[in-house]
Amino acid sequence: MGTLHQGRDRSRCRLSLVIRTIGSAVVANGHKPVLLTVDDDPGVSRAVARDLRRRYGQDYRVVRAESGRQALEALREMKLRGQVAAVLLADYRMPEMNGLEFLEQAMDLFPHARRALLTAYADTDAAIQAINVVDLDHYLLKPWDPPEEKLYPVVSALIELWRATGEKPVSATQVVGHRWSAHSFEVRDFLARNSVPYRWLTAEQPEGRRLLEAAGLDATSIPLVVTPDGDTLVDPSAEELAARVGLSTTPTTDFYDTVIVGGGPAGLGAAVYAASEGLRTVLVERQATGGQAGQSSRIENYLGFPDGVSGAQLTDRARRQAHKFGAEVLTARGVAAVEVRESSRVVRFTDGVEIAAHTVVLATGVAYHRLDVPGADRLTGLGLYYGSAATEAPACAGEDVYVVGGANSAGQAAMFLSRHARRVTLLVRADGLERSMSYYLIRQIRETPNVVVRPYTQVIGAAGDEHLEQLILCDFRDGRTETVPASYLFVFIGAAPCTDWLDGVVARDPKGFLLTGPDLLAGGQRPAGWPLDRDPYYLEGSVPGIFAAGDVRANSVKRVASAVGEGAMAIQLVHRYLEAS
Numbered sequence: 001m002g003t004l005h006q007g008r009d010r011s012r013c014r015l016s017l018v019i020r021t022i023g024s025a026v027v028a029n030g031h032k033p034v035l036l037t038v039d040d041d042p043g044v045s046r047a048v049a050r051d052l053r054r055r056y057g058q059d060y061r062v063v064r065a066e067s068g069r070q071a072l073e074a075l076r077e078m079k080l081r082g083q084v085a086a087v088l089l090a091d092y093r094m095p096e097m098n099g100l101e102f103l104e105q106a107m108d109l110f111p112h113a114r115r116a117l118l119t120a121y122a123d124t125d126a127a128i129q130a131i132n133v134v135d136l137d138h139y140l141l142k143p144w145d146p147p148e149e150k151l152y153p154v155v156s157a158l159i160e161l162w163r164a165t166g167e168k169p170v171s172a173t174q175v176v177g178h179r180w181s182a183h184s185f186e187v188r189d190f191l192a193r194n195s196v197p198y199r200w201l202t203a204e205q206p207e208g209r210r211l212l213e214a215a216g217l218d219a220t221s222i223p224l225v226v227t228p229d230g231d232t233l234v235d236p237s238a239e240e241l242a243a244r245v246g247l248s249t250t251p252t253t254d255f256y257d258t259v260i261v262g263g264g265p266a267g268l269g270a271a272v273y274a275a276s277e278g279l280r281t282v283l284v285e286r287q288a289t290g291g292q293a294g295q296s297s298r299i300e301n302y303l304g305f306p307d308g309v310s311g312a313q314l315t316d317r318a319r320r321q322a323h324k325f326g327a328e329v330l331t332a333r334g335v336a337a338v339e340v341r342e343s344s345r346v347v348r349f350t351d352g353v354e355i356a357a358h359t360v361v362l363a364t365g366v367a368y369h370r371l372d373v374p375g376a377d378r379l380t381g382l383g384l385y386y387g388s389a390a391t392e393a394p395a396c397a398g399e400d401v402y403v404v405g406g407a408n409s410a411g412q413a414a415m416f417l418s419r420h421a422r423r424v425t426l427l428v429r430a431d432g433l434e435r436s437m438s439y440y441l442i443r444q445i446r447e448t449p450n451v452v453v454r455p456y457t458q459v460i461g462a463a464g465d466e467h468l469e470q471l472i473l474c475d476f477r478d479g480r481t482e483t484v485p486a487s488y489l490f491v492f493i494g495a496a497p498c499t500d501w502l503d504g505v506v507a508r509d510p511k512g513f514l515l516t517g518p519d520l521l522a523g524g525q526r527p528a529g530w531p532l533d534r535d536p537y538y539l540e541g542s543v544p545g546i547f548a549a550g551d552v553r554a555n556s557v558k559r560v561a562s563a564v565g566e567g568a569m570a571i572q573l574v575h576r577y578l579e580a581s
């Protein structure tokens with residue numbers, strides 16, 4: 001799974017967003033297609049705009065500029081805001097940049113816009129020559145009065161021509177990157193996992209190039225993120241991106257009844273119950289809500305969804321439910337420490353900001369083991385992915401892809417990828433799937449002709465220059481190795497709890513899982529330093545008021561339903577703790 005960098009060097013640019021007036025170019029907000037007119041004579045400029053507005057104002061935005069430079073600036077802003085230019089009307093004789101020069105440059109930004117030149121009679125020769133140079137659709141002789149006869153028929157014809165192109169405004173966030181760029185993947189994965197709709201363009205695609213040009217950047221400045229408001233971010237950090245696409249990243253206060261760390265099913269379950277029961281609640285998630293479950297293409301065994309539910313859908317509903325009850329949900333904020341300060345439990349974010357609460361619920365789940373073989377680290381995000389089947393699946397169309405792992409998560413990914421890829425090979429170390437995967441998935445895999453299970457197999461190397469090109473596989477039985485061509489490898493090889501940062505704060509088992517309740521009572525003794533005259537509650541850790549729920553908890557059942565259940569139960573125990581203290 002890709003992790004957006006938190007602190008690497010980056011540049012961020014924000015274009016001037018004084019969109020209503022750029023010099024004297026007037027650009028309106030909204031996503032109606034634009035009719036743009038440019039004339040250096042303010043009187044003529046206003047008159048053309050007035051006439052255009054009168055006839056087309058209901059369906060089109062009329063934008064006017066008084067120089068080619070201003071008009072281009074307006075077009076760049078429009079490009080970044082996802083607006084489209086339908087018709088460009090340019091005066092021929094303008095100082096600095098004449099109408100032809102303007103139209104030529106405008107074509108680079110809006111090649112589908114239809115183009116007309118306003119000329120005086122004396123300039124008709126130049127206009128005729130321009131028909132080839134800038135692929136001019138029309139020229140209009142000044143004056144164009146009455147517009148009903150001379151202007152509108154031409155503009156209406158141009159609009160008809162433009163409509164035939166089918167060009168549409170874009171209201172989503174846009175991302176320009178390279179197919180084989182780990183940072184581009186991280187941005188897309190982050191947006192997808194946070195349910196932020198986005199349009200993906202490579203820097204090689206014409207529209208990708210146009211967006212880069214409109215932002216004044218080149219193909220080295222990727223990934224470029226352009227928000228629907230036209231804000232541009234180059235190679236943003238997760239927090240920066242989250243804040244710009246409308247996700248909350250900042251707590252509204254500094255003291256809560258409960259802080260929930262981790263936004264998987266356990267954390268979201270806890271947030272829904274805590275907020276619905278009137279507790280001042282904040283949930284802090286370092287990446288994207290949903291946790292592991294959010295990456296599941298289809299959860300088929302969660303109660304109440306007989307036809308299955310995607311992790312993304314379940315997460316979206318849970319997040320909305322938590323919001324509805326008033327829980328704050330912070331995204332892209334990692335927690336680095338928890339401290340006890342008298343009766344408060346203080347949570348410190350990775351950037352040093354602190355919030356305090358009466359109680360903390362730790363729901364940090366588990367993270368995938370990394371594939372520890374030569375080449376794997378370098379190729380992560382460049383064809384080798386940890387649990388990101390959903391984001392990359394469409395790019396696998398027609399390809400042979402590999403999935404490593406024998407548990408349900410790998411099985412689900414294989415089934416999901418089989419809808420896109422030519423063939424999916426599931427690499428498992430055991431002799432088959434029976435001991436590690438649910439029966440319903442094994443049956444689905446058997447019934448899917450383009451999913452092949454390769455038992456006794458381990459990946460021992462990954463190779464490729466710019467992206468994954470080959471895998472080296474080893475057969476356990478005879479040690480035979482084989483190098484196979486591969487552009488995609490999805491890794492699901494078990495997971496470890498995300499608790500290193502809690503070392504020395506709360507008790508953990510030898511594998512790092514958090515010990516709670518009865519598990520803390522070794523030989524009937526309460527944990528060292530336990531200050532209260534009662535045993536720890538069932539989901540309470542070795543420090544009073546700090547609870548654990550879900551996969552991160554020692555001896556928990558690693559399932560969505562149990563994680564949600566533990567989240568709810570933890571809140572009951574929070575109430576009990578608050579009542580007693």
Ligand SMILES: Cc1cc2nc3c(=O)[nH]c(=O)nc-3n(C[C@H](O)[C@H](O)[C@H](O)COP(=O)(O)OP(=O)(O)OC[C@H]3O[C@@H](n4cnc5c(N)ncnc54)[C@H](O)[C@@H]3O)c2cc1C
Pocket residue numbers: 261262263264265266267284285286287288289290291292293294295296297298299300301302333334335336363364365366367387408409410412498549550551552557558559560561563
């Ligand atoms: C691909 C896949 C498919 C699955 N399918 C199924 C299924 O079909 N049915 C089923 O029952 N189970 C399934 N599971 C298992 C199930 O998803 C997990 O048991 C469940 O998600 C555990 O929930 P959790 O909230 O305890 O932890 P997680 O889901 O692991 O969530 C923990 C969250 O905490 C965040 N976090 C970690 N550390 C920090 C920190 N320091 N600061 C802030 N945030 C932090 C993480 O980013 C993460 O979002 C699947 C798992 C995977 C990976």
